[in-house]
Amino acid sequence: MTTKSREIRLAARPHGEPKPQDFALAQVELEEPAAGEVLVKNLCFSVDPYMRGRMNEGKSYVPPFVIGAALEGAAVGRVAASNQSALPVGALVCSTFGWREAFVAPAATLRVLDPTLAPPSAFLGLFGVTGLTAWVGLWKVARLLPAETVFVSGGAGAVGSAVCQLARLRGSKVIASAGSDAKVVMLRDQFGADYAFNYNDGDPLQHLHEAAPEGIDVYFDNTAGPQLEAALSALKPRGRIAMCGAIAGYNTPIAGPRNLAIVIGKRLRIEGFIVSDHIGDFPEFFAEVGPALKSGKLQSHETVIEGIENAPAAFSSLLRSGDSHTGKMVIHLS
Template sequence: MPIESHEVRLASRPQGAPTAENFSFATVEVAEPGPGEVMVRNVCMSVDPYMRGRMNEGRSYVPAFEIGKPLEGSAVGRVIASRDAALPVGTHVLSFLGWREVYVAAAARLQVVDVSRAAASAYLGVLGITGLTAWVGLFRVAGLKAGETVFVSAGAGAVGGAVCQLARLHGCRVVASASSAAKVEYLREELKVDYAFSYLDGAPLDHLRRGAPEGIHVYFDNTGGPQLEAALYALRDFGRVALCGGIANYNTPAPGPRNLTVAIGKRLRLEGFIVSDHMKEMPAFLAEALPALESGRLASRETVVEGLEAAPGALMDLLHPGAGNVGKMVVKLAE
């Protein structure tokens, strides 16, 4: 029997910060699965800052969202009807078909996740793309080694929180920044970073000099903007920067750091990366992260909002300093 589903579509392209008018909601009928297909009800979905870029027109490393079409993003769902023996009803699967309640897809496009070992939402966060981004940026891009000092911006967010924890597990010193006093306390008390500060309270460079008097070896950049500029001054000779995100510039692009020339004298290496180029590393990452999560050495912190209607607001919130999330922003869609 066909089943009714709600979805969130791109209504128009934002100028600057997205607003509610840029999104629309639609009800659709989802037909039964054909041979080799399954019908899935999404249980939870991810909300990610990079989606802001996909709301713009034009070519990037991922196609732009199309006006009038549903948005896309990572989601974990439960198979509710199956025409594929490998994915029986009840199996939990990871897809890129979030922003909708129910979908039909070829079973081969979906990845099974083991919800007996970790909550479904963990596969969107610390065990998913989020955790892999942190791991790849730290150890493959920046080549972080035990005993080194790393600074991470947006440290209380999803990727940033994973960076803090993974770096500490690898025997590194961690300096991390976030907006509010509550987030700074979270960094200090729960993630146990060595020095945490608010980038809105005083000059970031003063904090970096206090938190890492000998300088930093690696900067894991989630924000760009003033914190990148401060990090360039604080980096040691031959320091490395993993350019992961530039959220300070997503809504309103701004010129780059004024002091880029210090990279010459210090022989710095700044390297951008996109996690989707590194998916083959997922098994190696999970071999480390899943046992760490199960043993309690790695925590999966999430901020959960309820229902599809809340999803656009959650995305808009992420893109501002002082966003409401601690850890991974997740939208819960069903039990």
């Protein structure tokens, strides 16, 4: 017996902002799982800014998406049929097979999740790779200390909201930015920022001077662009930058900071990182984040979009500033 599944494929490489015609919704028939394989029906999948880079041609740290193939990415689903005794029907699993309703794959390629720890979608957000990205950037890359001050751009987004909460949990002072006044309120009231500002309203450097007249110790960069330039000026000598993302230039490349030479005199350390190099840190991450999530000290905030057919528009909106999305964006499948 076969199973029908819909998937979103890359139809064309976008130029600038992705358009509806750059994607295609297709239906496939899945065969029953062969020996060692399982059939998984997805409950939700992740929408991630880094996917924009994979839509371009050319070499990067991950291969580009293939035109005509389903978009890969993190997804959480349940085993619906199994030909591998170690992974029974009903098990909750995380995969990287992406924007599909269902798929057949070797059981060995899946990460088994404990459903008692968090709701399925949280494994894509604060309790998954998104939370790990914040955790690695703060503690392993920037090595933020409790008495220090961190500034995070994209603070109301998936990684940014995790950065705010994790840094506050260990006692650091948090300055965060976002692209609207409503998000600024959220940064203060829900994500614990000591000072929050709208980067579209006023000069980011003036905001940083007001928030931390003595300077900042760490900048967690999700955006690059004008906020990186401001952070370079606001950093104290021997300050650190964890370069996580550069979303301001994903659709259209932007120029680098004009004040880069500040790095020399201030002896700054700038370090980029890719979370997939740190999957081995998951046990240490779970040990800190698990209890904090259970006790309510950390909150997994999500923007939920229903239906696979709405994923391309949701993705395009993520690459724009706006109020339509906060926290982790996930697509729910019924």
